[in-house]
Amino acid sequence: IGEEILTHCDLNIKSNNSSHHTERYGEECLIVRRGDPFIIILHLKPGSTEFKLGPLPRKESGTKVSFSLSDSTVDTEWSASVNDPSGNTVSVSISSSPNSPIGVYSLTLDQEGQKTSLGQFTLLFNAWCPKDAVYMRSEMKRQEYVLAQHGQIYRGTHKRIKGTPWNFGQFEAGILDICLKILDENPKFVSDADKDCSARRNPIYVSRVLSAMINSNDDRGVLVGQWEEFSGGVHPGQWIGSGDILRQWAESGPVRYGQCWVFAAVACTVSRALGIPCRVVTNFGSAHDTDANLVIENLYDENGERISEDSIWNFHVWVDSWMTRPDLGSEYDGWQTSDPTPQETSDGVFCCGPASLRAIKEGELTKKYDSPFIFAEVNADVVDMVRLSNGQFVKFRGSTKSVGRFISTKAVGSDERHDITHQYKYPEGSKEERQVYEKAQHHNKLQQRGEEPGLHLKIKLSDNMMVGSDFEVYAILTNNDMEAKTCNFLFFAKAANYNGKLGDSCDICLRKSGGAPWRRQLSLKLDYDSYGTVITSDRLILVSAITIDKQTVDYHKAEKTIVLDEPDIKIKLLEEAVVNQPVTAELTLLNPLPEPLQDCSFTIEGVGLTSSKPITAKAGAVGPKQEAKATVEFSPSSVGTCVLLVNFDSNKLRNIKSLVNVVVKD
Numbered sequence: 001i002g003e004e005i006l007t008h009c010d011l012n013i014k015s016n017n018s019s020h021h022t023e024r025y026g027e028e029c030l031i032v033r034r035g036d037p038f039i040i041i042l043h044l045k046p047g048s049t050e051f052k053l054g055p056l057p058r059k060e061s062g063t064k065v066s067f068s069l070s071d072s073t074v075d076t077e078w079s080a081s082v083n084d085p086s087g088n089t090v091s092v093s094i095s096s097s098p099n100s101p102i103g104v105y106s107l108t109l110d111q112e113g114q115k116t117s118l119g120q121f122t123l124l125f126n127a128w129c130p131k132d133a134v135y136m137r138s139e140m141k142r143q144e145y146v147l148a149q150h151g152q153i154y155r156g157t158h159k160r161i162k163g164t165p166w167n168f169g170q171f172e173a174g175i176l177d178i179c180l181k182i183l184d185e186n187p188k189f190v191s192d193a194d195k196d197c198s199a200r201r202n203p204i205y206v207s208r209v210l211s212a213m214i215n216s217n218d219d220r221g222v223l224v225g226q227w228e229e230f231s232g233g234v235h236p237g238q239w240i241g242s243g244d245i246l247r248q249w250a251e252s253g254p255v256r257y258g259q260c261w262v263f264a265a266v267a268c269t270v271s272r273a274l275g276i277p278c279r280v281v282t283n284f285g286s287a288h289d290t291d292a293n294l295v296i297e298n299l300y301d302e303n304g305e306r307i308s309e310d311s312i313w314n315f316h317v318w319v320d321s322w323m324t325r326p327d328l329g330s331e332y333d334g335w336q337t338s339d340p341t342p343q344e345t346s347d348g349v350f351c352c353g354p355a356s357l358r359a360i361k362e363g364e365l366t367k368k369y370d371s372p373f374i375f376a377e378v379n380a381d382v383v384d385m386v387r388l389s390n391g392q393f394v395k396f397r398g399s400t401k402s403v404g405r406f407i408s409t410k411a412v413g414s415d416e417r418h419d420i421t422h423q424y425k426y427p428e429g430s431k432e433e434r435q436v437y438e439k440a441q442h443h444n445k446l447q448q449r450g451e452e453p454g455l456h457l458k459i460k461l462s463d464n465m466m467v468g469s470d471f472e473v474y475a476i477l478t479n480n481d482m483e484a485k486t487c488n489f490l491f492f493a494k495a496a497n498y499n500g501k502l503g504d505s506c507d508i509c510l511r512k513s514g515g516a517p518w519r520r521q522l523s524l525k526l527d528y529d530s531y532g533t534v535i536t537s538d539r540l541i542l543v544s545a546i547t548i549d550k551q552t553v554d555y556h557k558a559e560k561t562i563v564l565d566e567p568d569i570k571i572k573l574l575e576e577a578v579v580n581q582p583v584t585a586e587l588t589l590l591n592p593l594p595e596p597l598q599d600c601s602f603t604i605e606g607v608g609l610t611s612s613k614p615i616t617a618k619a620g621a622v623g624p625k626q627e628a629k630a631t632v633e634f635s636p637s638s639v640g641t642c643v644l645l646v647n648f649d650s651n652k653l654r655n656i657k658s659l660v661n662v663v664v665k666d
Contacts, residue, residue: 009109009118010041021128021147024171030121031176033275035098035129037073039083040118042090042109061198062101066110075131096123098131101200102274103180122176125203125275133324134203136277144412145277145322151268151410153261154417157314158284158405163417166265166280167241170273175243178250179273185220186213203276203323204354207338208369212351214267214340216254222246222266223258225342233257242269261317263340268319277322281337281420284405286316288343289376294437294444296376296403298384299393307387312403316341316377318352320409325356328367332356335423337374346370357423363440366452372444378404378424379437401428442482453480455487457547457556467539467564467653468593470527475545475558478519485554487547491522495531496540496561504534506541528594537654539564567592569602569646569658574631577664582635587617589628589648589656596621597650600628605645608638609662622650636664 011030016038017023022031032038057064065078073079073095083091102125107118127136127146136142149171152163169175183189186209189196199205213221222245224233233256239245242265248255258266264280271278287296288311299307318339325332337360338353346352352370359367360375382399404425411418426433443453460474475491495503506526524543531541541562548555570588577583587602600619604610617630628648636642641663648656 008042011119011121012039012041015039020126021142022124024147024149025176026173030119031124032096032121033124033126033128033132034096034100034102035075035126035132037093037095038121039091039093040107042092042118058194061194062097062099062201063194063197065097065100098126098129099133099201101197102206103183103197103200122180127275127277127322133326134276134322136322138412140412142277144410145279146272146275148272151265151280152415152417153265153280153317154282154408155261155315155317156284161284161406161408161417163410163415164261165240167243168265168269168272169241169243170269172243174250175246175269176273178246179270181250182213182222182270183209187219203321204325204327204336206274207271207276207321207323207336207354208351210267210270211338211340211353212349214263214270215258215342215350217342217350220253222249222255223263224254224256225259225263226257227259230257236262239265242266246270260313260315260341264317264319267338267340271319271321279320279335279409280317281320282315282317282408283378283424284315284407285403286313286377287311287380287382287403288313288316289373289380290344294372294376294380294441296380296382298382300384300386302386302389312382320357321354323354328356328359332358332367334358339370339374344373346373360424361426361436363436363438363443365440365443366447372440372447375440376403378407379433379440380404381437404428439482446480451478451480455479455481455485455547455549455554455556457545457558459543459545459558459560461543461560461562465562465564466592467535467566468528468532468591470525472523472525473543473560473562475522475524476519477522477545477547477556485549486551487549487554489520489522490546491524491544493524493526493531493541493543493562495534495536496538496542497536498538498540502542503536506531506534532593532595532652535564539566566656567653569648569656571644571646571658571660573660573662577636577662579636579639579664579666582633583662585632585634585644585646587630587632587646587648591622591624591626591628591653593652594624595652596623597628597652600648600650602628602630602632603647603649604632604634606634606642606662608640608642608664609636609644610634611637636662639664639666 013027013030017031020032025031067078073081073093077097080092080094083093100123102123104120104122106120109116109118125134126132127134127142129135149168151166151168153166154161154163156162215221216224236257236259239262245255245266268278268280296312301307318337320335320337322335335357336354342350355369355371355374356367359371365372365375380403382402383395385393385395387393406419407421407424408417409420446453456478458476462471465471477489479485493506543560545558567590572586574584574586591597598621600622601616603614603616605614615632615634617632619628619630622628641661644660644662646658
C-alpha cells in the first residue's frame with residue numbers, strides 16, 4: 001500500500017447486502033449480519049480499524065472494538081484482512097463477532113493516530129451463521145421466518161378457523177430504522193444506555209424488550225390496546241400491515257388501536273427486521289388465568305351473570321422466536337413464546353416471555369420467562385361454578401380439554417395452516433398430558449412459595465448458642481420433586497479456626513430418608529461435653545450436612561459456621577474520672593461454662609488512661625455459673641473522651657473483650 005493516505009472508501013453496499021441477505025433493504029445503507037464477513041474497498045496506508053455502537057461506546061461493554069489489518073479473518077471475533085491489493089486500491093474483508101450487539105456502528109480508520117470516518121453500517125442477528133444464537137439450519141425456514149414479508153394470521157373459533165393476510169413489510173423503506181428506534185425508546189436504554197446496548201447481543205433480551213415496547217402500557221410503546229370503544233383511532237380490524245403502524249408511531253408516538261393479532265404482527269415485523277426468526281401463532285380457546293393457579297374458574301350468579309375475572313378467549317395471537325437458551329440449557333433451545341399483548345405484568349412491566357416451548361410442553365414452569373401464564377393459556381383446566389343465594393359455590397361443569405385447541409401458524413413456503421398444537425402440549429386427555437399438568441401445578445405452587453424443584457438442603461441454627469451451653473442445630477432436607485427419592489443423610493460438626501482449618505469432630509448423625517415429595521428434619525445436639533474440649537479460642541464450629549441419592553448420584557452439601565456467643569464483661573467506674581487522679585474500675589464476668597475456670601485475670605489498657613501500659617488484675621479460680629470479679633486502679637493523663645479496653649483470660653475461656661468510653665475532666 002506504501003505511504004498513501006486514504007482518498008476514498010467504498011462500502012460495497014450492493015455486493016455486501018446481497019451476500020448478507022439484506023438486499024431488500026435497498027442500496028442506500030450497508031446492512032450486514034453478524035458473524036459473516038463483508039468487504040470494503042479502501043485507499044490507505046497500514047493502520048487499524050475501529051467500530052463503535054451506541055451513544056457512549058465502551059470496550060468493556062462490547063460496543064467499541066479496535067483491531068488491526070491481518071493476513072486472515074477469524075469467525076469468532078472482530079477481525080479484518082487485506083484481499084487482492086491492486087495499485088492504490090485494496091479490498092478489506094471484515095468479520096464481526098457472532099455475539100456482537102446489534103445496531104448501527106460507525107467505522108473509523110486510525111492511521112498512526114489520525115482518525116478518519118469511513119461511514120456507518122447496521123449489524124443484525126444472523127440466522128445463517130452457525131455460531132449465532134438465532135441460527136436456523138433449514139434454508140426454507142430462514143426464507144419463511146426471516147425474509148418473508150407476507151403471511152397469514154388465523155382468527156375465528158376452533159370450529160371456524162379463517163386465515164387473514166398480513167403485510168409484515170420488514171424491508172420497506174425506513175422500517176429498519178424505526179425498529180432500532182423502538183429499542184432506543186425502551187426505558188432500559190433511557191436509564192442505562194451502555195448496559196442496554198451491550199445487552200442487545202442477546203436475542204432473549206431483545207425479544208423481552210420488544211414484548212414490552214410493542215404495547216404502550218408502561219412506556220412510549222407502539223400500540224394502544226382497546227377492546228371496546230374505538231373513537232379517536234383506527235379499529236384494529238382495519239389494519240392490513242405493520243408498515244403504516246410503525247411509521248405513525250415514529251412520527252407521533254403510540255398508535256390507536258391494536259388487539260392481539262395486531263400486537264403480534266408488529267412484533268413479528270420488528271423481530272424479522274432485526275434478524276430474529278419469528279412466526280405468528282394463534283391459540284384457539286386461549287385461557288387468561290388472572291390468579292395464576294392454572295385453573296380457569298368461571299363463576300356465575302344464579303341469574304347466569306359472570307362474576308369472575310378468569311376468561312377464555314375464542315382465540316389469542318402471539319409470536320414464537322427462534323433462539324438458543326444458554327440461561328436454561330440446550331434442551332430448551334428452539335422456539336420461544338413472547339406475547340406483546342398487555343394482559344398481566346411481569347417484573348412490574350406489561351410484557352410476557354420469551355418462554356421455551358419445551359418448558360411449556362413439559363410443564364417446567366420454573367423456567368423463565370412467564371412460563372406459568374403461557375402454560376395456562378394452552379393447557380389450563382376449566383371449572384364452571386354457580387354462587388347460590390346463601391354464598392355457597394357449586395360446581396356444575398368442568399373440562400380438561402377446552403383450552404388450547406388447534407394452535408396454528410402459517411406453513412413454511414405456502415399459505416396453508418400448520419397445526420403446531422403438538423409443539424405446545426401432549427394430546428389432550430393422554431396420560432402424558434395429565435402428568436405434565438400435575439407437574440405444572442406442583443411447580444406453580446413451588447414458584448408461588450419462592451421454591452425450586454429438586455432436592456434442597458439447608459441448615460438452621462438455634463437462637464441461643466452461648467459457649468458452655470448445650471444446644472441443637474437442624475439440617476432440613478426437602479424433596480420438591482414428584483418422583484420418589486431415597487437418600488443417605490449425613491450431619492456432623494467439627495471445630496474450626498478463623499483461617500479455615502478444621503479440628504476434631506464434635507458430633508455426627510446418619511439417617512436414610514425417602515418419599516415424594518417430602519421434608520425431613522435431622523437434629524444434631526451439640527453438648528458442651530462434646531465440643532468444649534475441641535474448640536479453639538476462636539469459638540468456631542463448622543456444621544456440615546451431606547445427602548446422596550446413590551441411584552441418580554445426586555449430591556448436595558450445606559455448611560454453616562457457628563460463632564459461639566461469649567459472656568459480657570461488665571465495667572463499672574467507682575469514681576468520676578479526673579485527670580491525674582486515681583480511678584477504680586470494677587470488672588465482672590459470669591462464667592457460662594459448666595466447669596470451673598482457673599487462672600482468671602482481667603487486663604485493661606487505654607490511651608490517655610493507663611500511660612500506654614496494660615494493667616492486669618488476677619481473679620483466681622471461678623466456679624461454674626459463678627462471677628469472676630476484680631478491681632483495677634488507673635490514673636488518666638489526658639482530658640477528654642478516652643476508651644478503656646478490657647480483656648478477660650483463663651484456662652478455659654480466653655480472648656473475651658469489652659470496652660467503655662471514659663470522659664476525663666480537668
